[in-house]
Every structure is written in C-alpha cells, then in structure tokens.
Amino acid sequence: MSGQFLHNLLLFGRVLRRLGLDVNPGRMMDLVSALDHIEIGRKPDFFFAARTLLVHEREDLPLFDEAFELFWRKPAEANWTAQWQGLTRRRKKSGPVVTHPPLKEAAPQTNETDSTSAEPMTVIEVTRTYSDREILRHKNFAEMSVEESEAVKQMMSHLLWKVSERRTRRHRPGKGSLIDLRRTLRRSLRSEGEIFSWAYRVPKLKPRPLVVIADISGSMERYTRLLLHFIYGMKAALSQPVEAFVFSTRLTRITRPLQIRDLDLALKNVGDLVNDWAGGTRIGESLKMFNFEWGRRVLGRGAVVLVISDGWDRGDVELLTREMARLKRNCHRLIWLNPLLGAADYEPLTRGIQAALPHIDNFLPVHNLASLEDLAKRLTNLDRRS
Amino acid sequence: MNFTSIDSLQSAMREKHYIAERGLATSLYLALKLNRPLFLEGEAGVGKTEVAKVIASLFDTDLIRLQCYEGLDVHHAVYEWNYTRQMMHIRLLEARGDRASEAELFGPEFLLRRPLLQAIEPSREKPAVLLIDELDRSDDEFEAFLLEVLSDFQITIPEIGTIKASNPPVVVITSNRTREVHDALKRRCLYYWIDYPSFEKELEIVRTQLPDAPAQLARQITGFIQALREMDLYKLPGVAETLDWTTALVALDQKALDPVIVDETLGAVLKYQDDVDKIKGEQTRLILERVNTEVG
Numbered sequence: 001m002s003g004q005f006l007h008n009l010l011l012f013g014r015v016l017r018r019l020g021l022d023v024n025p026g027r028m029m030d031l032v033s034a035l036d037h038i039e040i041g042r043k044p045d046f047f048f049a050a051r052t053l054l055v056h057e058r059e060d061l062p063l064f065d066e067a068f069e070l071f072w073r074k075p076a077e078a079n080w081t082a083q084w085q086g087l088t089r090r091r092k093k094s095g096p097v098v099t100h101p102p103l104k105e106a107a108p109q110t111n112e113t114d115s116t117s118a119e120p121m122t123v124i125e126v127t128r129t130y131s132d133r134e135i136l137r138h139k140n141f142a143e144m145s146v147e148e149s150e151a152v153k154q155m156m157s158h159l160l161w162k163v164s165e166r167r168t169r170r171h172r173p174g175k176g177s178l179i180d181l182r183r184t185l186r187r188s189l190r191s192e193g194e195i196f197s198w199a200y201r202v203p204k205l206k207p208r209p210l211v212v213i214a215d216i217s218g219s220m221e222r223y224t225r226l227l228l229h230f231i232y233g234m235k236a237a238l239s240q241p242v243e244a245f246v247f248s249t250r251l252t253r254i255t256r257p258l259q260i261r262d263l264d265l266a267l268k269n270v271g272d273l274v275n276d277w278a279g280g281t282r283i284g285e286s287l288k289m290f291n292f293e294w295g296r297r298v299l300g301r302g303a304v305v306l307v308i309s310d311g312w313d314r315g316d317v318e319l320l321t322r323e324m325a326r327l328k329r330n331c332h333r334l335i336w337l338n339p340l341l342g343a344a345d346y347e348p349l350t351r352g353i354q355a356a357l358p359h360i361d362n363f364l365p366v367h368n369l370a371s372l373e374d375l376a377k378r379l380t381n382l383d384r385r386s
Numbered sequence: 387m388n389f390t391s392i393d394s395l396q397s398a399m400r401e402k403h404y405i406a407e408r409g410l411a412t413s414l415y416l417a418l419k420l421n422r423p424l425f426l427e428g429e430a431g432v433g434k435t436e437v438a439k440v441i442a443s444l445f446d447t448d449l450i451r452l453q454c455y456e457g458l459d460v461h462h463a464v465y466e467w468n469y470t471r472q473m474m475h476i477r478l479l480e481a482r483g484d485r486a487s488e489a490e491l492f493g494p495e496f497l498l499r500r501p502l503l504q505a506i507e508p509s510r511e512k513p514a515v516l517l518i519d520e521l522d523r524s525d526d527e528f529e530a531f532l533l534e535v536l537s538d539f540q541i542t543i544p545e546i547g548t549i550k551a552s553n554p555p556v557v558v559i560t561s562n563r564t565r566e567v568h569d570a571l572k573r574r575c576l577y578y579w580i581d582y583p584s585f586e587k588e589l590e591i592v593r594t595q596l597p598d599a600p601a602q603l604a605r606q607i608t609g610f611i612q613a614l615r616e617m618d619l620y621k622l623p624g625v626a627e628t629l630d631w632t633t634a635l636v637a638l639d640q641k642a643l644d645p646v647i648v649d650e651t652l653g654a655v656l657k658y659q660d661d662v663d664k665i666k667g668e669q670t671r672l673i674l675e676r677v678n679t680e681v682g
C-alpha cells in the first residue's frame with residue numbers, strides 16, 4: 001500500500017468523522033488490515049470493505065455512499081467543491097454542532113438567553129416568594145411574559161419525574177411464589193443436601209420507556225417553547241429511554257439532539273433539524289409516519305406514550321382514527337395532553353379530538369406548571385387505572 | 387474450506403443456494419479474515435439467519451444458535467447447573483451412607499452447556515458458527531455480557547474456572563431493529579444492511595430455492611411481490627414470504643397467477659389484516675395487470 005494512498009485513507013476517515021459518522025482510529029486500523037485481504041484496485045470491493053467497517057447504522061449509509069463517491073473521485077471535475085459543501089450541509093445533526101445557521105422564529109432565540117444572563121436577578125426575584133410561585137404555578141403558559149416563562153423554566157427543572165415500573169422477565173431473590181432452585185440447592189449443601197427452606201425469586205422491575213410526540217404546529221406555537229423545555233427536562237431526569245418526536249405537517253425525531261447536556265444548544269439543534277415549525281397540522285399523517293417508521297422500534301417493553309396536541313387537525317379524520325387505534329394497541333398507556341383543556345369552558349369538540357378520544361387512556365391538561373406536577377404524579381402510579 | 391477471494395466465497399455460497407450480493411460477500415469475507423463478528427440488519431425475512439446456516443454448511447461445521455428474548459440471562463445463554471441431577475446424586479450417596487462433596491457436585495457432569503459455552507468449547511477441532519439471532523429482543527444486561535464474551539471468547543464459571551476457546555467461533559449477529567442495539571457492540575462488528583433484493587436477484591432466489599416452480603409463475607410472483615414493496619403497507623413482504631407463497635401456489639398446482647387465487651392466498655404474503663384489506667380485490671387486479679405487461 002503506497003504512502004499516498006494511506007494518507008488519503010486517513011483523510012477520508014477524518015472527513016467521515018466531520019460528517020458526523022462514528023469513525024474512530026481503531027476502525028481505521030481495522031480497515032487498513034482489511035485491505036490486505038482484498039484487491040484495492042477493484043473499486044466496489046474497496047467500497048464495500050470500507051462501508052462494512054466504518055458504518056454501523058443504516059441511517060448513515062446514504063451519507064457514506066455520497067462521501068465515498070465524491071472523495072475517491074478526481075477533484076479536477078467541475079463543481080466538485082460545490083458538491084462537497086452540499087454534503088457538509090447535510091451532515092448528521094446528532095452531535096454538538098459548532099456553527100449555526102440563523103434560527104427559525106419558533107426556536108429558542110439567542111437574544112432571549114442573553115436577556116436572562118444580563119439580569120439574572122429578575123429570575124430569582126420572581127421565584128423567591130411562596131405566593132409568587134403559587135401564582136406562577138397556575139398561570140397559563142400562553143399568557144406568560146418572557147421573565148415569567150424564564151422563571152417557570154427554572155421551576156420545571158426541579159420537577160421530579162418517575163414513570164411507573166413494569167415487571168421484566170428477569171428475576172431477583174425475594175419473597176415470591178417462584179422457587180429459586182439455584183439458591184435452594186446451594187443453601188441445602190450446608191445441611192448435607194437436606195432442604196430445610198426454599199429460596200424464592202421475584203420478577204425484577206424496570207421503569208417503562210416513555211415516548212413523547214408533540215405538536216408544534218401554528219395553533220400550538222404559544223406553548224411550544226415551554227413544552228420543549230418540559231420534554232428536555234423529563235428526558236434528562238429519567239434513566240430509561242425517552243424518545244421524543246415533534247410534528248406539524250410531518251414527523252421529526254428529536255431524541256438525539258435532546259441528548260446534549262447543554263439545554264440551549266440542544267434546543268438550538270432541534271430548531272435546526274425541524275423544518276415545519278408553526279406549520280399546519282396533520283396529526284393523522286404524522287401518527288401514521290410514527291407507527292410505520294418508529295412504532296416497532298420504540299414501543300416495545302410496555303412504553304407509555306404522551307401525545308401533546310390541541311387536536312386542531314386539518315387532515316383526514318378517518319386516518320387519524322385508524323392510526324390512534326393502532327398506536328393504542330401497541331403501547332401500554334396512551335396519554336393525550338391538551339393545553340386547551342386548562343380553560344374552564346373548553347369542550348373537546350374539534351374533529352381531531354373527537355376522533356382520538358375513544359382511544360385515549362388519559363386526557364389531561366398541560367397549560368401550566370400545576371398541570372405538569374399533576375402529570376408527574378400520575379406517571380408514577382400508572383397501573384392504578386383512574 | 388479456505389477462501390482466497392471474495393469471488394470464491396460468493397460462488398461457493400451460490401452453490402449452497404444462497405445468492406449473496408457483492409457487498410454481503412465482502413463483509414462476510416472480511417469477517418472471516420479478520421475474525422470479527424458480522425452484524426446483519428434488515429427487515430424481517432430478507433435472509434439474515436440463512437447467512438449463518440450457509441457458512442456452517444460451507445465449512446461443514448456446527449451451527450450453534452442462540453435465539454434472543456427479553457430476560458435471556460447467563461443461565462440460559464452460557465451454562466446452568468443441573469439441579470435435579472445434583473439432588474438425585476445427593477440422595478443416592480445418602481442411601482449408601484455417603485455424603486457429597488461440593489467439588490463433586492459442581493463438576494463437569496452436572497454442567498448444562500448452553501449455546502455460548504458450546505461455541506467456545508476448547509475441545510472443538512474447527513471453529514463453530516455461532517448465530518446470535520434477533521439480538522434486539524434481548525435487553526441491555528445481556529448485550530453488555532455479550533460484548534465481554536465477544537471480545538476475548540472466554541467465560542469464567544466460578545466453580546470450574548475459565549474456559550477459553552482454542553478455535554474461536556465465526557459469529558453472526560442478526561437484528562430486526564425493534565430496539566436500537568448499543569453502539570459499543572456494533573463497533574466490534576462488521577456491519578451490513580441486507581436490503582430487499584432486486585427483481586432479478588429475487589427471481590434467481592426463487593429459482594434456486596424452488597426449482598419445481600413453473601417459470602412463468604415464478605416471474606409473476608416475483609413481480610407481484612416487488613410491486614407490493616412499493617406500496618404503502620404496514621408490513622412489507624420479505625423474501626421468506628415470496629418463497630412461502632411460491633411453495634403454496636405450487637402445492638395448489640397453479641401454473642400462473644390470476645386475481646382469484648391471489649386474493650385467496652394473500653395471507654401467505656401480507657401479515658396484517660389492514661394490509662390484506664387494502665390490497666384485496668381492486669388493487670390485486672391492478673398490480674397483476676401491471677406485472678403481466680412488465681414480465682410478459
């Protein structure tokens with residue numbers, strides 16, 4: 001293998017890493033040793049060898065294919081640079097992104113975070129007294145000033161989240177009705193094989209996975225920002241997998257960007273990823289996309305699903321009914337959170353809500369902090385049907 | 387058997403009736419050369435499990451299969467003590483006025499060897515093929531344990547000691563992606579995504595697997611299945627369904643597809659009632675018309 005080739009190979013590895021692929025030096029070493037076994041001159045073999053070693057997610061395959069095609073082509077060709085730039089723009093948005101295109105309107109705005117850092121005293125002022133906090137707890141998210149919503153975000157981060165547990169197929173020693181033969185025999189050896197007491201085991205418990213599907217369409221705009229904070233906080237607080245999706249006209253998975261420790265950066269990345277902020281609402285289509293693309297992958301293990309939407313649907317009602325029914329069949333609990341439910345005179349009359357209601361286990365408000373506290377309480381004891 | 391090139395592996399697989407595309411053959415070839423596990427993902431029924439079977443038959447060696455499920459633990463994957471036999475043994479000795487020593491009770495004759503232990507048995511003359519099927523069904527605890535086993539092919543049993551493979555097995559791991567498998571495990575493996583085959587490849591699979599099927603029927607079936615995969619269905623048919631359906635139609639003595647027989651046997655192809663309802667009748671007729679003009 002020529003030195004020049006090796007140099008190019010390592011450069012290729014770096015390019016892939018820049019594009020967001022999980023390529024590490026160990027893998028590059030593997031690739032170098034793999035090349036001993038194939039004819040490098042045969043481009044398809046080299047391509048497949050590089051791909052099988054450097055990619056381990058299906059989602060990354062198209063990106064790799066394109067990068068390979070461009071990288072191992074003579075740069076003399078026209079518009080080569082332009083194509084590279086195009087590819088770089090499509091990089092995976094999972095990791096922390098260094099540069100940002102300008103933010104969309106509904107995404108958390110930079111100037112707002114600046115305002116808090118400029119006058120942090122205001123925030124503390126608002127949250128200090130008990131009565132202030134009480135008022136804030138019951139104030140509708142949609143009617144909050146910038147200072148108030150900052151204060152509420154602070155209070156949100158103190159909410160305790162815990163989702164009720166399910167029995168797994170694993171066991172641990174305990175007082176149950178299942179005999180633990182292994183321990184029974186071990187114990188009996190102390191008395192020369194005579195069994196004086198049986199050892200028992202009980203199923204191990206694990207918290208249920210949580211899936212959040214949030215509506216970010218135009219009608220939900222006033223709530224979106226705080227609800228994203230709420231989802232972020234919940235994901236950070238829970239130890240089990242929390243999958244998050246947003247939709248208005250189409251569904252976007254935001255689980256990966258939300259994994260970042262820095263909340264502001266995470267929300268910025270979500271903002272970059274989603275193209276249909278404050279658009280129209282097509283709940284049925286979005287849920288269908290969820291059921292088809294993600295249902296089988298994230299609804300296993302008795303998941304609890306939270307759908308956050310006001311139910312203003314412009315799509316096909318029949319489709320919505322069908323997809324709600326399918327979603328209900330595939331999860332343990334289906335909870336619909338509706339910010340409008342906070343209003344005293346609200347009645348669930350919209351077509352969307354009417355279609356969805358029969359399939360929902362719990363229909364709850366999500367318009368103020370108190371309602372989130374109530375949700376947190378409910379999630380801890382889901383198995384007591386109410 | 388020792389393969390010296392990707393081509394030789396590819397054609398040897400073909401002789402065993404497995405039609406592998408170039409990419410899969412390359413991954414497999416490198417997995418064998420680099421002694422790394424091969425991680426196969428793809429929709430259900432595209433022939434992931436089959437890959438392991440073919441390798442085992444190529445090397446004329448044992449195929450050891452570990453079917454994963456939630457709660458799969460060391461005692462079902464690696465080893466377990468045969469408690470009933472141990473108890474019987476104690477009673478027998480007791481009857482003779484003897485007593486059992488612990489070392490005796492936890493000796494090799496009371497050990498139940500589960501798949502992972504079987505695969506790394508030092509007494510093996512040639513490496514076995516270890517198929518870890520549907521890893522996505524197991525849980526994190528098992529994945530972590532598997533990662534450990536795959537990194538040095540040794541297992542420690544407290545009562546006996548460490549068992550290390552003298553001939554490490556060829557490992558094939560499959561996943562249907564009902565859950566994301568942890569990156570750490572995937573990083574140890576060579577990765578390949580098996581896609582649905584093209585029309586030509588699928589027809590070749592049908593012909594090699596079911597040589598009895600009439601040529602026209604095979605073409606029609608393949609065309610029909612390919613058309614179904616372009617539709618908006620909840621569960622798309624895999625190659626396994628293509629083969630099942632062909633077998634069923636051959637058993638019914640069909641020479642060609644017609645709308646009536648398609649509707650009657652659609653259950654062999656589509657596994658959700660919603661999907662069956664969607665295709666049955668009108669759609670069947672339309673697809674069949676299209677297929678007939680395309681495949682002649």
